[in-house]
Amino acid sequence: MSSQALLSVDTLTRRFGGLVAVNKVTLDLHLGEVHAVIGTNGAGKSTLINMLSGEIDASEGRITLDGQDITKRAQFRRALAGVGRSYQRTTIFPEFTVLENCRLAAQAAAPKPWAFWQASTRCEYSNAAACEALDAAGLSAVAARVAGTLSHGAKRQLEVAMCLATKPRVLLLDEPLAGMGAEETERMLGLLASLKTSHAILLVEHDMDAVFRIADRITVMVNGTVIASGDPASIRVNPEVRTAYLGEDH
């Protein structure tokens, strides 16, 4: 890829006591690319995402956004700078509407402490950001629905919409396809394909068929370490990857 990386990860390491959960991982995220990180359970994928979003500190290494070192930046400041994430577990408020959930996400990302008296429904910025995000995620038609009544697939779409409401340039997506049926998976893959033109996407995902369809680049982790990184075709035939992870059916 010739364009400059939007987000760069350089020899990033995280230790939990004696365990090296992420070991000197180096990778780049580019605008217009889906970069999938795959690996067996416990390989360190979520720990990597948690370090990129700022939820946990790195033990060593460097993260840069647009060439600026953000390794020690607090989570909310990274979010403001354009690093958005979705979670493995659903984080929506089930009793609120779809639009309200998105609006809260937008407000959390752009807090206006001096306007605490303002009714949230009147906040033009967060309303506009929420509507835009719902539109991008294909959820405008269910904006008024109570979020808890959505199907599992639509809830995961709402998670992505809530992330979009924070106006990120980098999307860190932790298993967005988990628990989805075939139709829901197709819808989410269509959404990711449309989002990648204007975002750099890091996708952690166990659905290998989906990963090989949507990813432009795949990084394979085993026990915290990257064992291979490349385009899907090269990863598919990589003997080390086949032995360590994919098995003979890929």
Ligand SMILES: Nc1ncnc2c1ncn2[C@@H]1O[C@H](COP(=O)(O)OP(=O)(O)OP(=O)(O)O)[C@@H](O)[C@H]1O
């Ligand atoms: N807070 C923590 N304290 C101690 N060990 C942890 C902590 N978080 C993760 N680990 C350990 O770090 C290793 C990597 O875990 P991580 O959740 O990042 O893997 P993963 O690749 O995301 O797995 P999965 O695919 O199951 O989600 C595991 O051995 C895990 O037990």
